[in-house]
Amino acid sequence: MMVSNTTGRVFLVGAGPGAVDLLTLRAARLLGEATAVVHDGLVSDAIMALVPASALRISVAKRRARHTLSQAAIGDLLVELALAGHAVVRLKGGDPFIFGRGGEEVDACAAAGVPVEVVPGISSAQGAGAATLMPLTHRDHASIVSFVAGECRGLAAQNWVGLAGPGRTLVIYMGLAGSEAIADKLIADGLTPDTPVAVIERATRHDQRLFRSLLADLSGLIARAGVTSPALIIVGAVARLGVADSEILTLAEAAPCPIS
Template sequence: MTENPSSHAHANARRGKVHLVGAGPGDPDLLTLRAARLLMSASLIVHDGLVDPAILAMARPTARLVSVAKARSRHTMKQEDINALLVREALAGNDVVRLKGGDPFVFGRGGEEAQACKAAGVPVEIVPGISSALGASAAAQIPLTHRDHASIVSFVAGQCKGLSEQDWSGLAGKGRTLVIFMGLATAAQISEKLIADGLAPDVPVAVIEKATRPDMRVLRAPLAGLAYLVDSERVQSPALIVIGSVAAQNHDAADNTIRALALEAMQ
């Protein structure tokens, strides 16, 4: 049997590698050294829409930048298509930097992308990033754990399907901190759900908008005023919601005004 030269060439063709890279919470200075080096040397960068422009500006001038931005109910590219794009480019011999906000494995769907690559025989490297939960809380000087306030921290996605049916019992309350990703659009449902499950309406809440960036804001209100806060202050993504007594730590005078307005809206 004669060997097919084209098949032999295809089998020996170089396969590229996919690097799933965490871009951290926004500030370029918070990239890991590994992430920065990959970013500055990459020829192809597939990035989320929330990756800060200052981070993308670190790419070399000849790099090809592909945005796969996602917004609620409006996706530039479906997740299945993103997976296929990474695989296709790698099989064509290209090394790909897949740049994600925060950490790839904390609500970043990095697990799905890694699985798709491995199934296609594409090598994958995971480059962890500072999770938005850690970066945002640090920038806002809100300790997620505190000897006097919290010894348990839970991370929850606020945009998941079936939000009202999820069991959140025990995630928030005395001695606990609840951190909610992607919760702006469902802020009203989140507060209603937690109060219905027994959490006090006046539990402190902090909303951290555009953490670590020059235009970062930290807004505070009681739990029952969360939806009012988000609407009245026109909070934009990326934003993180921190619920628990730690959210009242290190606040300034401006927070008191917003808190008062939120309390008034509750009545």
């Protein structure tokens, strides 16, 4: 592939929650112009189909306890590709600045003098709420919404008091594996065991699934339903709202609109 001898540019692009037609127009255009795409494992095949056949495609998929590249190595890779003259799209599920480590990649590019831009995407939380008609805020139920990472260091030492409860919605990313510890943590910090919870798997995609239960049963629900990543956990009164669990299958059958 022929690339410029001058320094290229890195675009940190949010791929949104999964459905191809939830990409922003800017994201779709940049994908079509990219000469190299460094992508996460959760980016759908339909979105990757927008990448030119001539472009380099490099997966840096991360799974629990198994990373293709370390975060530092990903930063180095983006810099290397840009210095070789590529128009680099770093494609991330959701939004780059919501648990996407976009800040670390901006720092890596800036330290090397590589031009970098961030293209926001619809967050996974927004997509999950919209796909199930479950508002994250509601005048009658929640005026505060918080996002937390469930797969993080020092969970037991963190103070989650005030993140969930009456008038609040808590959205937990990457919480499947630690769901039992998360529920125990929330209850220990003052949340009642009968607090409503919802688990939304593969939101906005054709095979999305929705499950509801109570906080004390969160890990049991995930195990019984065989929930796999990507999935979000929503804690609070709004978890009762939206479509019925059985109706989610009807919504999932709707064909996405193609981006032209």
